[in-house]
Amino acid sequence: MIKIDKNYTDKLPDFKLGIIVAKVVTEDSSAQLLEEMYQLFESLKETLKVDQISQLKEIQAGRLAYRAFGKDPTRYRLSAEKLLRRILKGEGLDSINNVVDLSNLISLKYHCPVGTYDYEKISDDVILRAGEKGETYLSLGNQELNLEGFPIFADKMGPFGSTTSDSSRTNVDQNTKLILLSIFGFENQFDFVSALSDARALIESHAKGEILISEMLVPKKELQLR
Template sequence: MSQIWHVSTNLPAQAAVIRIDDVHVDTEQTAFQRLSECAASYQKRYAGRTIGEVEGVQAARQLFHAIGVDPTKRRPSSEALLQRALKGKELHSVNSLVDVGNWCSLDFLLPIGIYDAEKIQGNVTIRTGTPADEYPALNNRTISLHNRYVLADENGAFGSPMTDSQRTAVDLNTHAAALVLYAPEDYDPDKLKEQAELFAQRVLDLCGGSLVSLEILVVVT
């Protein structure tokens, strides 16, 4: 059953939320090949130029500033991928679903979240983090989310544009996926919708499944 997602924060951001059921997650390398090709394209196009000169890189930085995170101290995941691409550093495959997500994050230059929907307990609230909001993150560090933009279920925070929790991570046993594409408040909503649709289609093409829902959630005014 799909969760209901709603926004309860005035932090200026948008989130495209996608639900896909019956996905098949494996270690097949097609998605990783697409990620690698995208990285090579950036390296070729922007050879000899700084990361700040890359078209579109400012959106994720603007998002982080808007939600109270200094992007010079905590680099957006999309920019971290871009930095590796520009320097020709090796990228790493995780699984087919995460690889699609990383491909889209690098392609769109926006942070993404990929969650096992069956590990999410009840409905989801996008809210401002409380002092109690923290979790063991995918980088094996405990992250504090006080005053941050967070995704929370009945058991507390499980996701954010910075890094996601281990609790709702996808793996080879994942069958239902919740995908999130994060953007600043003034990001073109039509562009965000198009990118979310492309994100969903890439997952469907490479991981199978059926699209259950796709919606854009915006800040409470």
């Protein structure tokens, strides 16, 4: 089961989650996927400047969410903001694998954090809540991340994902066969229909995916995953 903590959404009534559970084949990204990513990179560089990122409505809403829980969004940036800054500064992105790459593509296209996890590394029920004082984990960049105030995913073993950087515990690698993909929407006009549709299509076409669950999770709703 996955649910959103009421204490989180009391402060952020517009917050919603897009959830996909899918069987996948994780492997190196195909030339076609890499070309799709390159085309998006070029499109972003033609239409957006670094100093305009903070003006995007999706980024603005995410920053306000951080501030609502006492987190400084200029010190701890949304993952989507960090990706956009890398692209617009010409730093590019390393290709990790097809599942991680397509997740980054969704994040860049919709200006939103996307968390993708190896579902078989998640232990029991999942809750989305605010990080508590003293909570940390080792991020994918091997840095200890202070989770207080972040929207985080946690299972019975503790936190494993956030909208700034995910943990190494549930990372997607070449052995991953089942994923939980989450799309974070902080503002009430976020286009979940298109974002979920695009995510399903990318999973099916680039990861030989079989979609098991595709839903939008709203406050007070619980979603049975297992």
